[in-house]
Amino acid sequence: MKKYSALLILGILFLILAACGSNDNSESSGGSGDSAPASNGNASSEKENQEEPAITNAIIRVAMKSEVDSLDPYQASATDTGIMMDNVFDGLFDTDENGELIPNLASDYQISEDNLTYTFTLIENATFHNGEDFTAEDVVYSYSRLAGLETGEPLSDKWAVVENVEATGDYEVKVTLKSVDSGFLARTIIAILPEGYEEQETHPIGAGPFKFVDYRPGQSLLLERNDDYYMEDKVPQAAEIEFVLMPDTQTAVLALQAGDIDIIPGVNAQQLMQLDDSVTTLSGPSNMPVIFGLNHAVEPLNDINVRKAINLAIDKDEIINTVMQGSATKIDSNFSPAMAFFYEDSVEGYYETDVEAAKELLAEAGYPDGFDLKMTVPSHATMYTDSAQIIADQLGKANINVTLDPVEWSTWLEQVYTDFNHESTIIGLTGKIDPYDVLIRFVDGYSRNFINYNNAEYNEMIEKAILETDDNERATHYKRAQEILAEDAASVFIMDPDSNTVMRDGVTGLKHYPIGKLNLEDLSITK
Template identity: 25%
Template structure:
C-alpha cells in the first residue's frame, strides 16, 4: 500500500489537499522552450482507448492523457487529486465518499458529474459491454459487482451512488484500504453517456470523442500514430504546459532506436535488449533505468484446448526449472531486470517475496531437478507452440528458451509471432500452448498480481484453477496481515507452476534531456503529459 497516503486512510477521515500541485510544476528561473510538444514511441497500436475496454499498456498510456479519474498519481506514485479533490472513508474502510471539483469539464464544455462515474462503472460491470476488465470492478469490492458481472443482477444495483452532482459514494463488500489507489486505473475513469449513446462504436473517432483529460484526440492513423492537443476545457489547463502529444507505433525496436537518435521523438521505452550499457555511456543525460511494477512470464495452457502434457504440474515445473533466467537478464536484456521466481515483484509496496526453494539453487541444480521430473513423467515426444507478440526482445527470449528446453528436456518448440490485437484475441480464445505474457500492476498492492490467477478471471488465459489458491486470495481481502496469504499463494504457484515467472522489469528508457517532469520514482510508470514541460536548450 501507498507509504504516505494510507497512514491517514487508517483513520475515519482521509482528505487530500485540494490545493496540491496538479499540472506542470515549473521551478522559478527556468526558461521554457518555444516548442512545447511531447512525443513517444509505442510498440503496438492500442486495441482501444475506451476506458472500460482497455486491456494493454498502449491504450492505458493514451487514456491517461485523454481522460481523468477520481484520483491521479504524483512522481512517487502517491495519490493526488484528479476529478475528485479528496475523499472521506468510514471507520471500517467500506464506504468511501469522494468530493468532485465543481470546475471539472468534458471537452464539449459540459460539467463532469458524479453521475458520469456511476454510468462508467456500471458500464464496466455490465455483461453487455463485454469488458475484459469487468473483473477489476469485482476485484475492487464494490457491492453487487460480482452478481452483476454474473448476470444475476442489473447494473443499476452496483454499490455506487451520485449523492449529488459533486458527491460520489462507493460502498464495498468488505474493508479495502487501498481502494482509492484503484481509482487511478482506466477502468474506473468516467465516460460520456450521451456521446456513447449517440455514436455507439464510433464515439472514439476524433470527430466524435468527448473526453475530460488534459488533452483531446485530434488524429489516429492505424498502426502509425495518434495525436492529441491541449484541452482548453480541462480544469487545470492554465498550468498545463505541453500543447501537443504524439505517439508513434514502431514495432521494430532497432528502427525505434535509430529514429530516437535522429530526434524524431522524445521518449523510447524500453530500449532494445542488450543496448542499455552502451546507451548509458553515449547518452548519460538521456538513459535511465528505474524499478517497474511488472513481471514477464510464460503462461501455460491447462484448459481444454491445451496440450495434455501441460496439465501435469511436474511437466510445468520442469519447463520452469530449465530456464536459466540470468542468461536472459544479464546477457540478452542488460537493462537492470532481475530474475523472477515469484509472480509478484519486490517493488510491490508492502510485499516481501517468500523464500521459494528453487530460487536459492544453482542453475545446475535446477537443471538436474528438471530432468528428474521429466524422466519421472516419461514424456519422450513433446512439441509446443510458443506464442509471442511482435517485438525483437520477445523473439530473442523465445528463441533462447526454446533452445534450453530442447537441449535439457528434448522438447521441440515452434515459435509463433502475432501483432498485438491478433495476439490478444488468440490468448483470449485459448489458442496457444505456451504464451509470452507480462503483467504490470494496476495499483501498488500484491493482489493486483495474485488475483490474476484465480479461477475464472479473463486474464487467467492458461485456465489455472486451484481451490487452495483461490481460498488464500479470498482470505487476504479481509486479513489483518494479508502478507501471510500472499506468501502461501506464491508457494502454491511455485509448486503448481501454472505460469513461469522469468524476470521482473526495470524501465530502461531514453528521454530527451530537455523534457522535464517525468515521474522517475513511480514504479507503476503512470505518467501524465500534463505534468511535463520542455526547457530551452543552453
C-alpha cells in the same frame, strides 16, 4: 464513518511500492517492450537546464511499440494504449511516482465503519473536453458501466463487487460494495467518462490535460493541450503530443538521434550504449513480471511434474544476461520485489537450473523422450522474441521440442489473453498499485486467467486478502499466494526487467511511475 483527506491519501499504497521507481515496458493486459539498465530512479532529468526559457507551443513526439487496441478506456487491454490515453482521461484519484494516491476529480472521501460504503466528495471546477461540466452523475454513469449495474455484466471482474452507485449531491457520490474489498480505492484511478457520451471508441472525450485529435491506425495518435484543464498549475506546456508507432526500438533510437523523436519508452541496455550524453535516461524497476505462461488446460502442462521440469530446465540468468544485458531482477513468482511490503522473498531461487533433474521428472510423468510444445510469442517486442528463442533452446536440452509461433500484438490479445487459445506464451504483466490486481490474474474463473490456473488454496488466499483491511494480515495472505505459485510451478516466472525511458536534450520533467504512465503534462521543453 472514517473520513480521509485526499491530500493525506492512503498508506495502503505507499507501503506497497516502497522500493519502486517506474515502468515503461508494456504488458499482456497490454504488455510489450524491451527493457534495460539503470540510472537515477525518480529524478525528472539528469540534465535539467533551468536557465533556458520553456517553449510553450512545442510538439512532442513519442515512439510507441504497439498499436492502440481500443480508444475506449473501458475496452482497452494493451498497456501502451493506457500509457497514451491516460493523458486524455482523469479518474477520481491518480498515482504519483511513489505509488501514492493523489486527488484528481475527488477532493476527499469517507469509508463507512463496515468498509462497504465509500462516499466521495468531488471537485467543482472540472469540465470535459466537450465543454460539459463534470458532476456526480458522470461518476455514477462511469462506475455503473464498469460494474454492469444495468446490463448485469461487469466490464471487469474486479468491478463486480460494486452493488450500487448513487449521486447524493451534485458533487458527492456514494458507492456501496457487496463485500469488503481492500483494493477498491486503488481502482478509482480509472477514467471517469461524461454521462451518455457514446463515441468513446471513435472520438474519446475525458477531463484530462490533453484532448484527443486524431488516430491513424498503424501510424500515429495525436493529442492537443487542454487549455481549460481544471488543474491550472498542470496545464501542459506542450501544444501537441504525437505518439508515433515504431515497433522496432532501434528505428526509434535512430529517429531520436536524427531529431525526429523526442521520447522513447522501453529502450534496452544495448541500445542505450549507442546513445551519447546529449540524451537523458530515466531508469528503474518496471514492476512488470515477465512470465513463460503454461496453459494448464493443455496436456501435458496440467501435470505438475511436467511444469516443474520446465522450470528446472530454464536458466533465467542466461535470459537476463543475454536479452537484458543483466538489467533485470530474477523472480520466482508473479510478484516484483519492487512491491516490497507484500513481497515474499522465500521463493527466491525456488527452481535452480538442473537439466538432468528435469529429465527425471519428465520420465516420471511418462515423457522419457520429452514432448512437443508450441509457444505463442507476441512479435512486436524483441524482449519477447529473443527470450522465447533462448527458452526454446534451453528446453531442447531436456528433450522438449518447442515450436515458436510469432503473432501480431492484436492477434496475441485476442487469441491468448482473451480466448486462452494457446499452449504456452511469453508476456510481461503490467505493474499495478495494489497486490490484489497483480495476483487476481491467476484466480480460477478470472476473465484474464490465460494460463487456466486453479488452486483452491490460492483462490482462498486471494479472497481472504481482499476481505482484510489490516495491511499486515493482507501481506500474510498475499505472501502465501506467491509461495503457492512457486510450489505449484504455475508457470515460469522469469524476471522483472529494468525500464529505461530516453529523452532528447531539452526535454525535462518526466518521472518514473510504478505503473505504465507518462506524465506528459509535466514536461518542460527548452529546445
